[in-house]
Amino acid sequence: MQRREFLGVAAGAAGALALAGCESPPPPIEGGFTGIDVARGHAMRDGALKSSQPATVKRTRVVIAGGGVAGLGAARALRLAGIDDFTLLELEDAAGGNARGGSVNGIACPLGAHYLPVPGDDAREVQDLLEELGLRRRVAGRWEYDEVTLCHSPQERLFFRGEWQDGLLPVHGVGEPTLAQYRQFAQRIDALQHAAHFAIPTLKVAVTPELLALDALTFAGWLDSEGFSDAQLRWYLDYCCRDDYGAGIAQVSAWAGIHYFASRHGFHAPGDPTGSVNDASPERDGILTWPEGNGWLTKQLARPLGERLRTGQVVTRIAEVRGGVEVDAWDAATKSLVRWQAERCIVALPVFIAARVVENPPEVLKTAAAHVRYAPWLVANVHLRGPLADRAGAAPSWDNVIYGTRGLGYVDARHQSLDPTPRGTVLSWYRPLGPSGYDTADGRKLLLERPWTGWRDELLAELSVPHPDLPSLATRIDITRYGHAMSIPRPGLLAQIGPQRTAPDGAHRGSVVAGRLSFAHADWSGYSIFEEAFTRGHVAGTGVAGVAA
Numbered sequence: 001m002q003r004r005e006f007l008g009v010a011a012g013a014a015g016a017l018a019l020a021g022c023e024s025p026p027p028p029i030e031g032g033f034t035g036i037d038v039a040r041g042h043a044m045r046d047g048a049l050k051s052s053q054p055a056t057v058k059r060t061r062v063v064i065a066g067g068g069v070a071g072l073g074a075a076r077a078l079r080l081a082g083i084d085d086f087t088l089l090e091l092e093d094a095a096g097g098n099a100r101g102g103s104v105n106g107i108a109c110p111l112g113a114h115y116l117p118v119p120g121d122d123a124r125e126v127q128d129l130l131e132e133l134g135l136r137r138r139v140a141g142r143w144e145y146d147e148v149t150l151c152h153s154p155q156e157r158l159f160f161r162g163e164w165q166d167g168l169l170p171v172h173g174v175g176e177p178t179l180a181q182y183r184q185f186a187q188r189i190d191a192l193q194h195a196a197h198f199a200i201p202t203l204k205v206a207v208t209p210e211l212l213a214l215d216a217l218t219f220a221g222w223l224d225s226e227g228f229s230d231a232q233l234r235w236y237l238d239y240c241c242r243d244d245y246g247a248g249i250a251q252v253s254a255w256a257g258i259h260y261f262a263s264r265h266g267f268h269a270p271g272d273p274t275g276s277v278n279d280a281s282p283e284r285d286g287i288l289t290w291p292e293g294n295g296w297l298t299k300q301l302a303r304p305l306g307e308r309l310r311t312g313q314v315v316t317r318i319a320e321v322r323g324g325v326e327v328d329a330w331d332a333a334t335k336s337l338v339r340w341q342a343e344r345c346i347v348a349l350p351v352f353i354a355a356r357v358v359e360n361p362p363e364v365l366k367t368a369a370a371h372v373r374y375a376p377w378l379v380a381n382v383h384l385r386g387p388l389a390d391r392a393g394a395a396p397s398w399d400n401v402i403y404g405t406r407g408l409g410y411v412d413a414r415h416q417s418l419d420p421t422p423r424g425t426v427l428s429w430y431r432p433l434g435p436s437g438y439d440t441a442d443g444r445k446l447l448l449e450r451p452w453t454g455w456r457d458e459l460l461a462e463l464s465v466p467h468p469d470l471p472s473l474a475t476r477i478d479i480t481r482y483g484h485a486m487s488i489p490r491p492g493l494l495a496q497i498g499p500q501r502t503a504p505d506g507a508h509r510g511s512v513v514a515g516r517l518s519f520a521h522a523d524w525s526g527y528s529i530f531e532e533a534f535t536r537g538h539v540a541g542t543g544v545a546g547v548a549a
C-alpha cells in the first residue's frame, strides 16, 4: 500500500471513529461482484458451449448478434424501415452491454456508461433518437433538451491540494507558466479544429493525411514535440484519455487525444472570454444523464422489441451458407443449442468475439481483431446510508474527481433527483485498468484474480481522503468487471480500421459489410462512446433493410 493510500484509510478510520463517538461501530460493508456473467463468456471462449447438433432449428429474416447499444440501434433501424421479422440474441440476461443500469439497495445507478454529451450535427442519428424519446424538441426555432435529463449544475469538481474546486482543470494556486500552457493548448486545439474535421461519429468523415499523421504518434509524444510539458496540463489530459479511452496519454494516439477536445467543445483555458472548461454552459458542454446512466437509453431501445429480443443466448457460430446465414446460440435456460437460419446477420459483437464465432472470418474482421487492444474497466457502486460530510470548496457535483488517484472519481446517482432532502445515495466509482502511468500490471489478470475486498479497500482509500466519513456510511459495494471494456485508440489503429473500411455508397453506405454479414460495434470506430456504437448499429440496420426490402 502506498503512503497516500495508507493515509487515506487512516483518515477514513479516524473519521468513522469520530462520527461514531460512543455509538457502536458501523456494520461491516457487504458486497461482491455483479453485472457481467464472466463464466458464460469464458465458457464460449473455451469452446464448452459448442455442439454440432442443434436441439432446435428456427427461422427469422435477420439475426442481430449482440444486444449492446450497436445491436439495439440496428434493431431500431430495422423496425423503422418496416422489417419486423428479426431476432436479437444477447449473451447476458438483459440487453444494454456496457450501457446497462442496475440498483443497489433500491437506488438506481449505472453499471457502466453513465452519460451522453448533447450530440453535434454530425451525430444526426443520435439527435433523431433523442427527439423520438422526447428529450430534444424545437422551441421558437431553437433546439432544446429536456431540463430534467440535462446534467444539473454543478456538473464537475476536482479535489486538488486539500480542497474542492469547480471544474476538472487544476487551477487553484497554479502558477502563470501553467496558465500560459493552458492558453497555448487551447489555441493549438482551435487551430487543429480549423485544419481538420474531427467528427463524432468517425464514420462521417474521410481519414485525411492530417488525421493519419496524428494517428501515427502517441499523444504524449505529440505533447512533447509541441512543448506541452506542464505537469498540471498533462495530468488533466491524461485524466481525459483514461476517462474516454481507458488508457493514458502515453498509450493513445495523438489523433485520439486531440479528437477528445476537437470533436466537441474544444479546450477553454481559465479566463477565456468564450468560457472555460470550468464553467460548463448547457449549449456547449451540456450532457444528458440519468440515475441509472445510459441504462435508461438502452432500456428505451429494448422496450419495443418484445419477444424479438432473446437474452441468455450465447452466439457460438455464425456461418454463411448457401442462400443465407446460420447462427448457433447456446440457450442458458434450456442448456441446449438453437440454430437460427436467416437471410442476413448483423454482427454487433466486440471484434475479438466476432473473430472467434464467425466461420472463415473475412479479411476486414481479421485485420480489426489483430489490431484492437482492449482496456479492462471496473465500476463499483457504493451505497451510503446517509449524506456525506464535505470538505471546503466547491459544492457536491455530479462528477467528483480526486487529483492524482488511480480511479476517476465518482458520480452521484442522486444528483439528478428533484428532491433536495439530504439522504442516502449510491456513488459510482470508475476505475480504468488499461495501461497508464498508474497501472503497469496486467489489468485483466488483476480483474480476474483480485477479490472484491481488494477493490473495496482501494476505493475506500481514495474516497476517504475528501470524505473521511465514507467508510462509516457505506453499507454495500457492488462491483462490475469488464475484461474487454473498450478498444484503446492506439497509434496506427485509425489507419487500420478507420472509416475507409466502410461502404462508401449504396444501401450499405457507412457500414462494414462482408457478404451477408454486416458488422456493427463501437470497436469499428477504434474507441467506444454511445454515438459511435449507436450510429454503427443504425447504418448496419438501414443497410440490411435496404437490401432486404
Ligand SMILES: Cc1cc2nc3c(=O)[nH]c(=O)nc-3n(C[C@H](O)[C@H](O)[C@H](O)COP(=O)(O)OP(=O)(O)OC[C@H]3O[C@@H](n4cnc5c(N)ncnc54)[C@H](O)[C@@H]3O)c2cc1C
Residues within 6 Å of the ligand: 044, 065, 066, 067, 068, 069, 070, 071, 089, 090, 091, 092, 095, 096, 097, 098, 099, 111, 112, 113, 114, 115, 116, 294, 313, 314, 315, 316, 348, 349, 350, 353, 377, 378, 379, 482, 485, 486, 520, 521, 522, 523, 528, 529, 530, 531, 533
Ligand atoms: C465502464 C464503462 C463506462 C463507460 N462510460 C461511457 C459513457 O459514460 N458514455 C459513453 O458514451 N460511453 C461510455 N462507455 C462506452 C460504451 O462502451 C459505449 O457507449 C457503448 O455502450 C458500446 O456499445 P456496443 O454495442 O458497441 O458494445 P457492447 O456494449 O460491448 O455490446 C456488445 C454486446 O454483445 C454481447 N455479447 C458478447 N458476446 C456475445 C455472444 N457470444 N453472444 C451474444 N451476445 C454477446 C454483450 O453481452 C453486449 O451486450 C463506457 C464503457 C464502459 C465499459
